[in-house]
Amino acid sequence: VVALVREEAALRADVLGLDPYDALMEQYDPGNRAADITPVFAELKTFLRDFVPEAMAVQEERLAKSPLKPLSGSYAIEKQRELGLAMMAAVGFDLTHGSLSVSHHPFCGGVPSDVRITTRYKTSDFLSALMGVLHETGHALYEQNLPKAWAHWPLGKARGMAVHESQSLFVEKQIGRNPEFWRWALPVVERHLGETWSIDDILPHVHRVERGLIRVDADEVTYPLHVILRYELEQELVSGRLEAADLPEAWDAKMRDYLGLSTIDNPADGPMQDVHWPGAAFGYFPSYTLGAMMAAQQWAALTRDHPSADEDLATGNFAAINDWRREKIWSQGSRWSTPDLLERATSEKLNAAHFTDHLKKRYGA
Incomplete structure (x- = not known):
């Protein structure tokens, strides 16, 4: 495979x-270049190496004062599904032009007039399915709000995968893990699941930080290190500086360096864990x-333009937030390159400070 790539x-x-690697990236994110991304990722990596231990120490200190309230472990799938549908509708999903189903791994597909999303359920943990629903709803909102007048033209399509991920992560992270969102959401959870939670009890679950081997299970603090590791290694593979036979050792070295974990005896949880x-x-x-990073930058720009965004979340009012996103991102389709779209929406180029500030505010001391 590496030889063919x-x-x-x-x-x-x-x-x-x-450059060869840029040519591969162009398939997924037109306009993005490694020369621009590498220094931003380097800045983020330097920050996270120090911040991950800090965030975990803060977490342990909080849990020492107030132990984690366990999930009850008896959440009927149908009740979770109804909760997911209620959340989808509240944040703006048009249920007359889409649906929610079940799959082994959550995804979003279809066309703008019929957007299908899926999630997976655990009867022991309602947050797993709910966060999957919120993430895929973010993708779906982008698709449902692309410019209809350009629907049959390349201009009317979603810009690229980074922009698409920014829209899903905006809903899952900037909205769905925001404490103000949970002031509104907890009564909704109680109505559907029959279980009462306080903000102080639910947030440690929503904001859990933990070093792990598996990318898709990682929290928002450690997740970028999983991606940066892959970004660095795949550039070396494409350039020929690294051969596939040497990948397990190279992967293990970076995992030890970035997250203090080893995969040398377990490649299934190392370089073989992804489909990519x-x-x-x-x-x-x-x-x-x-x-x-783009989602955090968009939230910073939105709150600058609309200072009451947090108050809106606390009351379940998503109209002004979605209006901003529709004007700045959704309605633009593929009119601009990814970097240009972000700069036009937020008035600056990609800036890692917005993401690191977001993490410090949510997970720091």
Whole structure:
């Protein structure tokens, strides 16, 4: 696979006049370049190496004062589904032009006039399915609000995967893990699940930070390190500086360095855990963390333009928030490159400070 990807990268690079890795990224995020992304990721990596231990220490200190209230472990799937549908409708999903189903891994698909999302359920943990619903609803809102006048033209399509991820993560992280959101959401949870929670009891679950081996299970503090590791390694694989046979050792070295964990005896939880590389999707991984950074930057710009956004969340009023996103992101389709779209929406280029400030405010001392 790596040999074929190198060949593909060379062919794309020749046609597009780009470096091989940039040519691969162009499939997923038109306009993004490694020369721009690498220094931003380097800044973020430096911050996270120090901040992850700090966030975990803060968490342990809080839990020492107030132990974690366990989830009851008896949440009927149908009740969770009704809760998910209520949340979808509240944040703006048009249920007359879409649906919620079940799958092994949550996803969003379909067309703007019929957007299908899925989640997976655990009877022992309602937050798992709910966060999946919120994430996929973010994708769906983008699709449902693309410019209808341009629907049959390339201009009317979603811009790229980083922008798409910014929309899903905006709903899941900026909204769905915001304490103010839970002031409104807890009574909704109580109505559907018959269980009463206080803000102080639910937030430690919503804001849990934990080092782990698996990217898709990571929290928003440690997740970027999983992506940066893959971003660095896949550039080395594409360039030929790293051979596939040496990947397990290279992966293990970075996991030890970034998260203090080892995968050397367990490649299934190391370089074999994702579908991307076996499927030749090199250049895709940066989209995840770029999306998280863009979501934080969009929230910062939105709250600058609309200072009462937190108060709106506390009352379940998503209209002004969605109006801003519709004007700045959704209605623009593919009119601009990813960097241009972000700059036009937020009045600045990609800036890691918004994401790090977001993490410090939510998880720091």
